[in-house]
Amino acid sequence: MLVPLQVLWANTPQRHANANSLVAIIPIALAALPIYYFRKGSPQVDLHVALFLVAGSVVGAYTGARLLRRIPDRELKIAVAIVLGVVGIKELVFP
Amino acid sequence: MSWGDLLLIVGGLGAGFLSGTIGIGGGLLFVPTMTVGFRLSQAVAQGTSLIAIVPTAIVGGFTHLRQGNVLIRPALWMGGGGVVGAVIGALVAVEVPGSVLARVWGAFLVLSAYRLGLQALQATQRPVPPPQVG
Secondary structure, X not given: OXXXXXXXXXXXXXXXXXXXXXXXXXXXXXXXXXXXXXXXXXXXXXXXXXHHHXXXXXXXXXXXXXXXXXXXXXXXXXXXXXXXXXXXXXXXXXO | OOHHHHHHHHHHHHHHHHHHHHOOOOHHHHHHHHHHHHOOOHHHXXXXXXXXXXXXXXXXXXXXXHHOOOOHHHHHHHXXXXXHHHHHHHHHHXXXXXXXXXXXXXXXXXXHHHHHHHHHXXXXXXXXXXXXXX
C-alpha cells in the first residue's frame, strides 16, 4: 500500500518509494504483532515454517536491496505493477 | 532437513528478494506461499507471516539505508503513521467481514497497478521534441 501511495500521490521516484516502504514496515510489523496476538487470543504460528521461511527471506531481502540501484525506474515500476495486479486480482476473485 | 524445509527456504528467498526490490511487506507473498504451496490455513499463514516479516524487513531496510536508497524523513513519517494505521486497522478488521476487506484491498491494488503501469508506459512514449531550426 505504501509504495503506490508514494509514487502516485507524492511523485516519489520508484527506487526511493520501494526502499522507504520496507523501512516503514519495520515499526508497523512490530506494532501489529502484539495487537494480532492479544485480539486473536492464542497465537496461531507455525514456528518451524517461520524459521525456514526466514532463513531464505533474509538472504533474499539483502540481495534484492543491494540490487535495487541497478534496476531502472521504469522496469521497477512495471515489476511493481505486475505484482500488485496479480495479488489484487487474486484478492478480488478469491477473497 | 526435509524437501519441504528446502522448498520453504526457496520460497522465502523469492519472497524476500521481491520484498527487497519491490518494497512490499513479505506478507503479500509469504501468505500465498504458505497457503497455496504448503496448505497451511489462512489464520496460521497470517500469524506466521507476521513473524517472518520482521527480520526480513529489518535486513532489507538496513541494507537499503546503507545503499542510500531511503529518504529518511518520509520513511519515518510513514512508519509512525503506519503504526497508528495498524492499530485502527486491527480494530476495524474485527468488525468487517474478511471477504469485504479482501475485495476492497484487491480493488486498491488493481487500481494502483493500472496507474503505475500507465505511468511506466507514458515514460516510454514521451514525444520527441522537434529539432531546432535556424
